[in-house]
Each structure stands twice: as structure tokens, then as C-alpha cells.
Amino acid sequence: MTRQRIIDVAVRLFTRHSFAGTSLQMIADDLGFTKAAVYHHFHTREELLNAVVEPLFAQVRASIEQAEALRGRNARAERMLTGFADVAVRNRSLMAVLAGDAAVIQMLRAQPEFGDLINRQIKLLADLEPGPAGLVRAAVVLAGIAGASQPILLDFDDDTLRGHFIDTGRRALGLRAPRPRP
Amino acid sequence: MTRQRIIDVAVRLFTRHSFAGTSLQMIADDLGFTKAAVYHHFHTREELLNAVVEPLFAQVRASIEQAEALRGRNARAERMLTGFADVAVRNRSLMAVLAGDAAVIQMLRAQPEFGDLINRQIKLLADLEPGPAGLVRAAVVLAGIAGASQPILLDFDDDTLRGHFIDTGRRALGLRAPRPRP
Numbered sequence: 001m002t003r004q005r006i007i008d009v010a011v012r013l014f015t016r017h018s019f020a021g022t023s024l025q026m027i028a029d030d031l032g033f034t035k036a037a038v039y040h041h042f043h044t045r046e047e048l049l050n051a052v053v054e055p056l057f058a059q060v061r062a063s064i065e066q067a068e069a070l071r072g073r074n075a076r077a078e079r080m081l082t083g084f085a086d087v088a089v090r091n092r093s094l095m096a097v098l099a100g101d102a103a104v105i106q107m108l109r110a111q112p113e114f115g116d117l118i119n120r121q122i123k124l125l126a127d128l129e130p131g132p133a134g135l136v137r138a139a140v141v142l143a144g145i146a147g148a149s150q151p152i153l154l155d156f157d158d159d160t161l162r163g164h165f166i167d168t169g170r171r172a173l174g175l176r177a178p179r180p181r182p
Numbered sequence: 183m184t185r186q187r188i189i190d191v192a193v194r195l196f197t198r199h200s201f202a203g204t205s206l207q208m209i210a211d212d213l214g215f216t217k218a219a220v221y222h223h224f225h226t227r228e229e230l231l232n233a234v235v236e237p238l239f240a241q242v243r244a245s246i247e248q249a250e251a252l253r254g255r256n257a258r259a260e261r262m263l264t265g266f267a268d269v270a271v272r273n274r275s276l277m278a279v280l281a282g283d284a285a286v287i288q289m290l291r292a293q294p295e296f297g298d299l300i301n302r303q304i305k306l307l308a309d310l311e312p313g314p315a316g317l318v319r320a321a322v323v324l325a326g327i328a329g330a331s332q333p334i335l336l337d338f339d340d341d342t343l344r345g346h347f348i349d350t351g352r353r354a355l356g357l358r359a360p361r362p363r364p
Contacts, residue, residue, distance in 0.1 A: 018285035020203030101283055103200035132338055136330070136346035137353075144326025144354075153321055156314055164318035171319075172326075172354035 003041045003051075005031060010048050015093045019049060020103040046107060053108065056094060057117065059087045064120050073127045077175055080124040081141070085165035088145045089158045095146050118142075128173055141169045185223045185233075187213060192230050197275045201231060202285040228289060235290065238276060239299065241269045246302050255309045259357055262306040263323070267347035270327045271340050277328050300324075310355055323351045 009030050013022040024045060028035045042048040063083025067076045088095050098104055108114040125138035145165050153161060170177060191212050195204040206227060210217045224230040245265025249258045270277050280286055290296040307320035327347050338346075352359060 016288065018200055018202045018283050020200045021285045101200050103203045106198065132342055133346050133349065136338075136343065137350045139330040140323070140326035140347065140350045140354075142326075143329035144322035144324075147325035147329040148318070148321040153318060156318075160314055161318065164315050165322065167315065168319045168322045168354050171356065172322075172350050174353065 002037070006038055006041055006048070007051055010052055011094055011097075014052070014097050014101075014104075018101050018103070019045070019097070019107075020101070024048070049104065049107060052094070053098065056087070056091055056098070057113065059090070060084070060117055060121070061113075063087060064117060064124070067124050068120070074175065075178075076124050077128050077173060078170075078178055080121060081169045081173070081175065082166055084121065084142065085145055085162050085169065088165065089162045098146075125173060128175065137173050141172050144172075145169065184219070188220055188223055188230070189233055192234055193276055193279075196234070196279050196283075196286075200283050200285070201227070201279070201289075202283070206230070231286065231289060234276070235280065238269070238273055238280070239295065241272070242266070242299055242303070243295075245269060246299060246306070249306050250302070256357065257360075258306050259310050259355060260352075260360055262303060263351045263355070263357065264348055266303065266324065267327055267344050267351065270347065271344045280328075307355060310357060319355050323354050326354075327351065 006027060009027050010022065013026055013030065017026070022045070024038050024042070025035050027048075028038045031038075042051065063080065063086070066083060067079035070076045070079055098108070121142060122135065122138045125141060126134035128134055129137065145168075148165075156164075169175070188209060191209050192204065195208055195212065199208070204227070206220050206224070207217050209230075210220045213220075224233065245262065245268070248265060249261035252258050252261055280290070303324060304317065304320045307323060308316040310316055311319065327350075330347075351357070
């Protein structure tokens with residue numbers, strides 16, 4: 001499907017050149033399309049960015065809702081941490097772009113849902129420890145997992161990376177691993 | 183000094199629009215200069231980026247060298263963590279840009295020193311725990327501290343933020359706080 005091929009190439013070029021450094025023309029060139037062919041599907045880079053992030057938003061939203069449905073701040077934080085580690089590993093390269101690109105973040109912030117999702121994630125983790133300590137721990141863990149998909153970790157397979165993300169997050173947050181169910 | 187004013191405006195515009203989204207023309211407009219006046223000091227955006235990051239590199243380099251000069255992996259990791267938290271807090275907004283902008287990272291990676299500094303930082307922290315666990319913890323802590331300078335933490339003063347960065351890093355790395363000297 002052409003639309004999906006455009007999205008896939010966009011993700012690859014955003015990862016390499018940042019969002020602001022990638023034009024619709026570059027995406028067309030990479031696919032061997034005319035710019036008009038790309039334009040038929042996406043009128044602006046912003047429209048394309050929305051299409052790129054929507055599946056990721058949907059995964060994050062689902063993991064937040066699962067966490068919020070639980071009782072007890074430990075269970076909620078544990079679910080949020082494991083859910084986010086899972087999303088981050090499955091979307092490694094895209095996460096690294098979105099987590100830090102100033103132009104992307106500014107554009108995402110313009111969407112009310114983005115700030116809402118971040119705040120709910122932070123709250124689920126920060127509730128473990130009231131006050132500034134909890135907020136900083138939550139922000140470091142989320143930014144660390146989102147941003148750590150750096151070259152040095154690319155050799156690790158998904159399960160290894162996810163396991164160590166969760167372990168690191170638990171330690172930073174002071175969250176004990178849940179006991180295995182009998 | 184004109185050169186320094188250009189650098190200051192560049193940092194502000196990079197923070198807002200990303201590196202790729204900021205042109206020398208935008209910097210000139212912001213200062214009320216002609217583009218030729220900016221061009222007199224910096225011929226390319228890349229030259230300007232180098233001038234922007236050099237003071238930050240110098241601080242990171244100094245903190246790495248101080249850590250490497252110590253004996254014992256605990257003392258070295260502790261020094262690296264506190265030194266990096268200090269640099270991150272002092273350069274909050276710039277760190278957030280550099281940590282995540284794909285175009286900036288690609289350009290910095292082209293400088294041999296950048297990769298060298300990152301690898302030495304990771305090693306100083308990862309030595310606490312051999313194998314993948316230590317590497318992931320180190321990467322999450324560094325990316326987390328570099329990337330957590332998000333709006334939600336902007337209200338904290340420098341000392342509060344630095345203290346909680348260090349505390350979070352110690353927990354994630356399994357590093358005990360050093361005993362106060364008698």
C-alpha cells in the first residue's frame with residue numbers, strides 16, 4: 001500500500017535526518033515517486049508526522065489505560081513501566097527520534113492528547129514517591145528508556161533489552177519485582 | 183561580543199525549532215542582523231553548531247577525566263554520575279536538544295571525539311556490572327539525565343534537580359552514596 005510505504009520511508013528518513021531535515025521531496029525521491037504522488041496522500045509534513053506517530057500513540061494510550069485500570073500504586077507503576085518498555089523496544093528507532101527532536105516535540109505538544117499521555121505516564125510512576133524525588137525519577141526513567149535506543153544497545157535482542165529496561169526502571173523507582181503468581 | 187550573541191540566539195532557536203529547522207537567516211532575523219553579518223562569523227550551520235557544543239564538550243571531557251583519574255569502579259562511577267548531573271543541570275535546554283536531535287547527533291558522531299566521550303562515559307558507569315545489564319543501566323541513566331530536562335522539571339531549582347538526578351542515577355546503577363568524609 002502506497003500510503004504505508006510513504007510512512008515507512010518517512011520514519012527511516014526522520015531517524016536519519018530529523019523531522020525538520022526531511023522534506024516531502026526527499027521522501028518522494030527515496031521512493032522514486034513524484035512529489036505529487038506523495039502529496040496525494042499527505043499534504044504537509046505535519047499530516048505525515050501524525051500518521052507516523054498515531055500507531056505509537058495508540059500503543060502508549062493502551063498501556064496507560066491498562067495501568068490506570070489497576071488498583072494500588074505499585075501495581076499501576078509496574079504495569080506502566082513494563083508497558084512502556086515494551087512499546088519502546090518495539091519502536092526503537094522511532095522512539096529515539098520522537099523523544100528528542102525539538103521540532104517534533106513542539107508539534108506533538110500542540111496536540112492536546114500528547115501532553116495528556118505524558119502527564120498520565122509521569123503520574124503513574126511518580127505516585128510511588130510524593131514530591132520532587134518521584135517526579136524526577138519518573139522523568140529520568142521515561143526519558144532514559146525512550147532515549148537509550150542508541151547504537152550501543154542495538155545489538156541486544158528485544159527480550160534482553162526489554163528485560164534490562166524494566167530492571168533498570170524498577171531500581172530507579174524503588175519498585176520491587178512482583179512475586180510470581182502461584 | 184557579536185560572536186557570542188550569535189551563539190546565544192542559535193541555542194535558543196535550536197531549542198525551539200531543532201537544528202535542522204534553524205537557518206542562519208532565522209538567526210540573523212532574530213538579531214536584526216543581515217545574513218552577511220552572521221556569515222562573517224560562521225560560514226555554515228555546522229560551524230555554528232561546533233561553536234555551540236564546544237563549551238559543553240569541554241565540561242563533559244573535564245568530568246570524564248576527573249572520574250578516570252580515580253581508583254576503584256565505585257568512586258569512578260560516582261564521580262562520573264555527579265559530574266554529568268552537574269553539566270546537565272547547568273546546560274538544561276541545550277542538553278535536551280543535543281540528546282535527541284537526529285541531525286545533530288549524526289553531525290556530532292562525525293567528530294571522532296564525540297563517540298569517544300560517550301563511550302568513556304558509558305564505560306565508567308557500566309563497569310559497575312559486567313554484561314548487558316550494566317550497559318543498559320548506564321545508557322538509561324545517561325539518556326535519562328540528558329533528556330529529562332523537560333517542562334515538568336523546569337520549575338525545580340538547579341540544586342534540587344541535580345540532587346534528584348544523582349539519587350535516581352545511584353539507585354538505577356546500584357551505587358551506594360559515598361560516606362561523608364570525617
